[in-house]
Amino acid sequence: MRAILLVIIILGSFCASFAQSKIELENSGIISIEALKSVVDTLSSPFFEGRSAGTLGEIRSADYLSEKFKSLGIFPTPCNSHYIQEFPLKNRSGYSKHVTVNQRRFLFGTDYFYVETANDTLFKPDSLIFAGYGIQTEQYDDFEGHDVSGKFIIFFNGTPSGRRDLNEWNYNWKLKFRSIYKLKPAAVVIISENISALRDSLSSPIKSFEFINLCKGPASIPVLFVSEEMSPFFLPEAEQSKLMSTKKRIDRGGKPSAFVFRTDAELFFSSNTRELTGMNVIGFLPGAKRKHKGALIISAHYDHLGIRKEELYPGADDNASGVSVMLEIARQFSLSIQNGELPLRDIYFLASGAEEKGLQGADYFLNYSTCSNIEYSTNLNIDMIGRTDASYDSLGLSNYLYIITDTTKYVELILQNEKLNSDSLRLDLKYCNPLHPLNLMRRNDQFHFLEKGIPSLFYFSGIHDDYHRPEDTSDKIMYEPLKNRASLIFRFARSLAF
CATH class of the missing domain: 3.50.30 (Glucose Oxidase; domain 1)
Known part of the structure; x- marks a missing residue:
């Protein structure tokens, strides 16, 4: 009965508050560069002060993301009336x-x-x-x-x-x-x-x-x-x-x-240690068949390095780019619902905090969820997806995407991505090697999902010279490749949810 009520509420909410033009509804499934750019430009602007966990910049970012979820018709989790999950963190200053x-x-x-x-x-x-x-x-x-x-x-x-x-x-x-x-x-x-x-x-x-x-x-x-x-x-x-x-x-x-x-x-x-509060921002869409094979969770950390020595670290690629893709996928799912098509499984959208301080937000989300007994079918984690790295720069290629997972367990997920790859992206698996020196599977939020046995894919476009530098600015984001990467992730997410 609760599932039926949620579906009625979500349809009524869209009809009342988010009526769209016929053109926009017809464009359902088409990733918008304008929407991606708007999010990247906003989050990397000086107003958000580099989005460091435990700062005013984080609070402003969490409020912005809450309003974005609300405007898209994405609900708080069933156990909450708000989008923000606070958690304790420690700030260590090197x-x-x-x-x-x-x-x-x-x-x-x-x-x-x-x-x-x-x-x-x-x-x-x-x-x-x-x-x-x-x-x-x-x-x-x-x-x-x-x-x-x-x-x-x-x-x-x-x-x-x-x-x-x-x-x-x-x-x-x-x-x-x-x-x-x-x-x-x-x-x-x-x-x-x-x-x-x-x-x-x-x-x-x-x-x-x-x-x-x-x-x-x-x-x-x-x-x-x-x-x-x-x-x-x-x-x-x-x-x-x-x-x-x-x-x-x-x-x-x-x-x-x-x-x-x-x-x-x-x-x-x-090292000076201060007790601070971090914030996750969590959105939710109910499936027509609730708990159908577990919930899909799409994640992207929104925090960055803040202001250091009076210099702003805007974090456009790391990770405003990933957040923009997550929000654009949420927008597309909303349009699908307005078109009368409901997802079969529950969908969570996690904008995680304090990733830069040790993956703390994702860890807290999984261990202290506000809703008990949630089972997750798959995690799609998106981080640094708007640029190119040196290896592909040297080849003059930008239409590629790294996919990272445990290939001993989840190779089928990669094969499904390949089937949906209509934009001819080069799907690169080199970071799947557990012996790779960067060991990326352990250095992003995906790690906590894999640790709990939840199938997880990490989407990534590589490390560049502006990584963790003030030069990681929005004008350097490559929006055509970003759109193509977002389109593939959306198609795969849709295949899992609908």
């Missing part, structure tokens, strides 16, 4: 982070570079193992004779100057980190000649993305890069020259020279 060693404070980005986001963490190792350059091969082993499992290790970045046969270890971080993670140390300290140069070398978004993911490793072992000026403070004062003298001996002789030293160093990691 710029205020510092490390204290033996009561001396060192600055992030100048004296050290720390990969894991620690919050007020104290390490008190009683000893450290110095392991030369942290290299382990059959011919050269900096760890020989030492069990480093559960211990603190410290070594120099690079390779011994006299060992050309080890040069690959100088630039291939994968070799060094994979070797180290097998040894399972408690923490890793790497002495780097120039911390600022290391930081600058990661200025490319792709390099930064890959490097940080690599450093975190399978067990999230803390990795601390320290300057040569900072490194002596880990040793007792009488032995502070020993690190550099041992390094010189290794460089001269080309042979490992590891040793254990006692330390009373205390490492205190501190």
Whole structure:
């Protein structure tokens, strides 16, 4: 009975409040570039202040999205009278982070570079193992004779100057980190000649993305890069020259020279943490046959990086582009209903918050849903879909789309996309490889759906040089490819829902 009432309400609502022109109804199913552009231009404008979670910009964005859902005839969830789901989040500021060693404070980005986001963490190792350059091969082993499992290790970045046969270890971080993670140390300290140069070398978004993911490793072992000026403070004062003298001996002789030293160093990691509130914005359309094979959920995170050092990060591609596609699909479904065609299954539209702060919004949505006992059939997640990346730029191609999923389980979903690909998009599956260094399946909201066994596809057009930069502006969005990508996602979503 409730399902019938909802269908009557939704039809009545459209007839009363959203009567459309005959031309618009006849254009049902045709993705509008104007509609896409309107959303991207709006969300990336200065009024929304970069949409960082827990800020005024997020509140304004959530209000805007609520009004958009309402204007399109998209309802709040059955258990709510409003669209917004609030959730607690913690804001960690990397710029205020510092490390204290033996009561001396060192600055992030100048004296050290720390990969894991620690919050007020104290390490008190009683000893450290110095392991030369942290290299382990059959011919050269900096760890020989030492069990480093559960211990603190410290070594120099690079390779011994006299060992050309080890040069690959100088630039291939994968070799060094994979070797180290097998040894399972408690923490890793790497002495780097120039911390600022290391930081600058990661200025490319792709390099930064890959490097940080690599450093975190399978067990999230803390990795601390320290300057040569900072490194002596880990040793007792009488032995502070020993690190550099041992390094010189290794460089001269080309042979490992590891040793254990006692330390009373205390490492205190501190980052200013504030309790904040994040917001998901959730829309809903009831199916004519409610709970028909589970609900379809279409998601796109709307948050971005906000304002940093008085500079706006507009996030046009990341991810106003994805939100624009989600809203355009919602608009198309509304037009279908006005044409008298009802979806068979429930449809949820999730504009998730705090994705940039650790996928928190999607996680909260799935674990603390306002409606209990909801089953989801499929998730379609849309993120950064309005540009091209370097690999396709080099080919002069823009009409493509990355689809990312667990191909060991959900290859049929990809095949269905291929059947509906009437715009001749090149569907690229390279990021489906679980060994790909970017590991994108774990770095977007899709991850939480896959983790719960919900079939999920992630639609993506690649990382570009403006990723997470103030230059990610709306004038750089490529609307013809965006329209084609949106059209395919709409057709596939429709095939699942109607």
